[in-house]
Amino acid sequence: DAKTTQPNSMESNEEEPVHLPCNHSTISGTDYIHWYRQLPSQGPEYVIHGLTSNVNNRMASLAIAEDRKSSTLILHRATLRDAAVYYCILRDLRGSRSGGSNYKLTFGKGTLLTVNP
Amino acid sequence: ETGVTQTPRHLVMGMTNKKSLKCEQHLGHNAMYWYKQSAKKPLELMFVYSLEERVENNSVPSRFSPECPNSSHLFLHLHTLQPEDSALYLCASSQDNRVANEKLFFGSGTQLSVL
Secondary structure, eight states, X not given: OOOOBOOXXXXXXXXXXXXXXXXXXTOOTTOEEEEEEEOTTSOOEEEEEEXXXXXXXXXXXXXXXXTSSEEEEEESSOOGGGOEEEEEEEEEEEEOTTSSEEEEXXXXXXXXXEEEO | OOSEEEEOSEEEEOTTOEEEEEEEEOSOOSEEEEEEEOTTSOOXXXXXXXXTEEEEEOSXXXXXXXXXXXXXXXXXXXXXXXXXXXXXXXXXXXXXXXXXXXXXXEOOOEEEEEO
16 A cells, blocks of 8 residues: 655744645555645545645645655645544545446544644 | 535443444435544454445444445444444545545544443
8 A cells, every 4th residue: 555654743923834745655646646734523524636746725725746656735724624634635536346346435643733822 | 514414423332232223425426434443452344335336345344234225325224333432423525535635524423321
């Protein structure tokens, strides 16, 4: 399995940018890089995903290294509501029981982000 | 509100009980998933259904029995559970699990305690 490595925890201050790193040195050419976050007492929530190019959406930006062996999730202005566990995931392809293919989302331990007021 | 609803939110059961967890999605998706999240452990994928067919079963003990009667509903039937099965059980759905860039939408989970 292609695996990711993230710091266990990070801390930031409200209104400041946050850069959450992720290493995925064994990524294959067809793996998409996904980011999810899990707020306390909730299920995970999709944040962003990308393949090769940097991506922006209303929640965050994703910067992908040229060799694709690492990526960084950027929250431009952290708020208290952004305190969560952030998961960097490579969505990998597996064979299914029916003989077709199906993609699995395999979660690691993620990074616990603390936002200070 | 993610469009995926799980009931009940909390469940306490004895080891000899039989109970069921329910998940319903209002997103028109074709794939549904059960994940387990134990304290201080990563989420573990349990089952995947695509178009009501089970396509993934991650070596889950038979005391957990999934059921997907249609593409909008997913159940997890529980019987003779062990205390170590206490965890947060999360349901998710996606449009199509055969596409790598698909997003998953999660429910808020059922917090299960086995006494």
